[in-house]
Amino acid sequence: MKTRRGSYPLLYPIPLCLLGAMVDGKPNYEAVGNIGMVSFNPNLLMVSSIKQHHTNKGINRHKVLSINYPTAEMVTETDYCGMISGEKSDKSRLFTNFYGVLENAPMIKECPVNLECKVIDTLSYGAYDVWIVEVVETYIDEELAQEPKKWPTINKVNPLVYSPAAEYYNLGTKIGDGYKEGKKITAQG
Amino acid sequence: MKTRRGSYPLLYPIPLCLLGAMVDGKPNYEAVGNIGMVSFNPNLLMVSSIKQHHTNKGINRHKVLSINYPTAEMVTETDYCGMISGEKSDKSRLFTNFYGVLENAPMIKECPVNLECKVIDTLSYGAYDVWIVEVVETYIDEELAQEPKKWPTINKVNPLVYSPAAEYYNLGTKIGDGYKEGKKITAQG
DSSP: EEEEEESSSOOSEEOEEEEEEETTTTTEEEEOOOOOEETTTTTTEEEEETTHHHHHHHHHSSEEEEEEEEEEGHHHHHHHHHHHHTTOOOOOSOOEOOOOSSSSEEETTTTSEEEEEEEEEEEEEEEEEEEEEEEEEEETTTTGGGGGSSSOOOOOBBBOOEEESEEEEEEEEEEEEETTTTTHHOOOO | EEEESSOOOOOEEEEEEEEEEEEEEEEEEEOOOEEEEEEEETEEEEEETTTTSSSHHHHHHEEEEEEEEBBBHHHHHHHHHSSSTTOOOGGGGOOOOOSSSSSSSETTTSSSSSEEEEEEEEEEETTEEEEEEEEEEEEEEETTGGGSSSSOHHHHHBBBEOOOOOOOEEEEEEEEEEETHHHHHHHHH
């Protein structure tokens, strides 16, 4: 009934961000699926990247980074940013770069949601730097700001959805509301 | 063009798991969106939960946990597992429980992918326990094991997709392959 497949860090779905850093004075972006929410108050996320990557150099130097969520339309640029090192390609040319309150956290205008973050802890596991980061400021597209909810509805953000089998998907349709769906069971006692 | 919204740990999309633990000798499951991939080799994930939650008691005692990915069809049960504490409700009755190689990591048969994990580090941020866990064994449904790829294709897993605005979505359609899409740009030089 179940098949064993050994040890592997499976995640369904994998969120995907373009991790921004200032490396040697130039904006650089790396496609990263190793990202997760850690806590509210403080508002923390975890993000990790292989130590030898170009991006790590900038993050470890300046202790700041940006998180940019690419849309499904940006699948080609995003995949490119996961394939090619910033040492070999100036990936900032693919996007319109902008800055917020931090000096060394370049962000991508074409991504509808951007986070400026400061590193509060740097952990090390295997070949990876693992950063615990505090969100300093969030930036959302003007048209998303017109939504009734404070935080943009995901179908307007239209994020890329990634899979352990290295496939990109887009978002489907809404199937329920949090803290409401479950009441069907509560009501049954 | 961009609106500032202050500090918040925004993630698009949010993955959702049913976090399994043995609490006071009984299987318990908590719906958790605070999960992310940390590293390959070692195969690590990060998962966090508010210290006072019932689940934390079992995880901190036994230093093991399970990660179970609910399907879109399981939205009602999943939401319930995020609303009601195991102190007040025996959530194990909602599912068929099974065990793997670890004694105190109950898993959910109805979830097509299950991970048994041991805690290798317990961090503390604000009101949260943050566990860095190593995947000991993965379990996948027999029919998923027939797929050509080693790791199940995400549309067969049919996971729930969650949003910062507390809305559940299902998965959309495939729009590209990793390490292939980006070659369109490489070819252009």
